[in-house]
Amino acid sequence: MTNRRATISDVAREANVSPSTASVVFSGKTPVSDATRERVLAAAATLGYAGPDPLAASLRRGRSGIVGVVVGSNLNSIFTDPVQRLLMDGLAEAVAPLGAGLLLLRSTSDIENAPTLTTAPVDAAVLIGCDADLRDSLDDVRARGIPIVVIEGDAGPGVPRVRLDNRQAQRLAAEHLRELGHTDVAIVTLRTDAAGTLGRIEPGRVITIDVTRERLEGARDVYPGALALATSGSTIDDGLAAARTLFADPDRRPTAVIAQSDLLATGVIRAAEEAGLRVPEDVSVTGFDGVPVDGLAPFRLTTLVQAATEKGRAAGAAVAAMLEGEEPASVLLTCEFRLGNTSGPAAAPH
């Protein structure tokens, strides 16, 4: 009894049918007479057989039903961002009909033996962002011929991408501020490189993270010389810290701040309140993402709404299509400008 798990052959024997018939009872791919079905099911119950072994079935079918999701660093950091969470939700939703689940994988790990894209039984991979580390390990994966999709990143030619038109979107916010009469505008950016270098972005600085660079370009299309401050991540506290330096000197403070995320914008608003400034009377703030921010009320951010869930869904759909043998297609999503109560006319100079 403690020997070995029952297999489908055992069940078949017990039910006096062939293994293939027993298999069909479980898969339902071919009609089976009610009588045999019941006999098989009864045999399974007797033997404590819980259904086909997923591993063996996968091998036979050549599909594991698993999509690898490669995230940069630790899991905690990726899920801190509401946009990422929605994205994962959309992704999960889109791959579920394939019978696929999401396997969380990290691009790098100091842990011996950690699972990787090469050792894990994945049918396809979705890369979130794509840094240098990742790009290297990608060759192995492509050699294996599994479909790959990149979200907000670039994994080289031939790898379909799902991303936002960040530059165009951010330009909308900047134009909105220009129309309100703002001339003195500062920008609070997301992290500019893997290291998360803080502080003022001088002309020579290389911005290796696409999203950040593109949004900055969009803002600078309208305000070419605007001061830009880099943060190390998209959190309220990061926005707060950056904005404190912006508001430190009453004589040189901007009348509007373009934040590259809603979380950062929330921090900027908090810094403004700290400094005794009213939003939007004294300072206008725009965000990016259009996600609900816990604790932001009563403010409604003026922001660019991105369809984060849709982004995940698009990536999932791309993966599904490639699994069907279709040609990969990149997707470029656009954002919608949403007016909130955090932006208003530039204050008359005092």
Add this chain to the structure above:
Amino acid sequence: MTNRRATISDVAREANVSPSTASVVFSGKTPVSDATRERVLAAAATLGYAGPDPLAASLRRGRSGIVGVVVGSNLNSIFTDPVQRLLMDGLAEAVAPLGAGLLLLRSTSDIENAPTLTTAPVDAAVLIGCDADLRDSLDDVRARGIPIVVIEGDAGPGVPRVRLDNRQAQRLAAEHLRELGHTDVAIVTLRTDAAGTLGRIEPGRVITIDVTRERLEGARDVYPGALALATSGSTIDDGLAAARTLFADPDRRPTAVIAQSDLLATGVIRAAEEAGLRVPEDVSVTGFDGVPVDGLAPFRLTTLVQAATEKGRAAGAAVAAMLEGEEPASVLLTCEFRLGNTSGPAAAPH
């Protein structure tokens, strides 16, 4: 060329060695002469062989290297909570040395064909929380004989649990308030049932969520009759909404609020500020979790610090042990009381 992927036999043939020798070159389990190794590797390169197929390898050794993590509803909601995120981090870390990754699974899904604990090739499963739906589907899984561990929930006898001593911990906070002289204390709780029923918890109300019930018991050990308000989740906004009703009537407001999470506590503090109350002079607030809350500064919550990452790690370790054939052992973690600047002596009655 476009035919079929190369297999290890192809490589072996190309290198003039036997398949087993080629296999050994990749697994490294047996010494191989340098000459043969290089020949095999060269052959692999020629054929574009990217290493053993994970699926076949898994079937052969009976291990997929995948641990299923079953979360209640959507991924978004679970990762909204910083505690859950840290927990996942710890879990990922603990299972990585096994060469295992985490497969995200939902306990219920309306999507046809969605992957489940029964259809996915998992070596083990970790359940986060455990509601009725889940408990039912568990029988199938147990029939398969894979190890299961439950975090903060109860999956029935024989399933090892990893959890906190919530009651004892929450009592510490209540005792702290009692020592400060508070007599009029209110409690803001986490969700009490799957539906997320809001509002005052009357004596008869059934609390199906263990964490909530246990923490409430801890608080009531000290303040038996305290008013308790249920929220629908652990967010700042939920805490804010609940606390607004607490502070609405100036004559009947509590001098201290016990919140069942740090996020809720942050909302309570915000509500206090809104109502023109000073923390902790006019009202003391305690939290639970001890996680960094984005945007809480300059407050440091008086709270119970739980080792969230450790909780995940413990679950991972339990899984690892069971995979080694060891006996499952439940783990009960304790919290540490941490004094912040959100609690102080009860104000003299006016």
Add this chain to the structure above:
DNA sequence: TTGTACGCGTTATCAA
């Protein structure tokens, strides 16, 4: 150090 032989548990294909 290398090779032989077999089976892991299933399912697609085809014929009956």
Add this chain to the structure above:
DNA sequence: TTGATAACGCGTACAA
């Protein structure tokens, strides 16, 4: 509607 056959691609005793 059912059954026989043959892989799926690999790892591992065991023998040489």
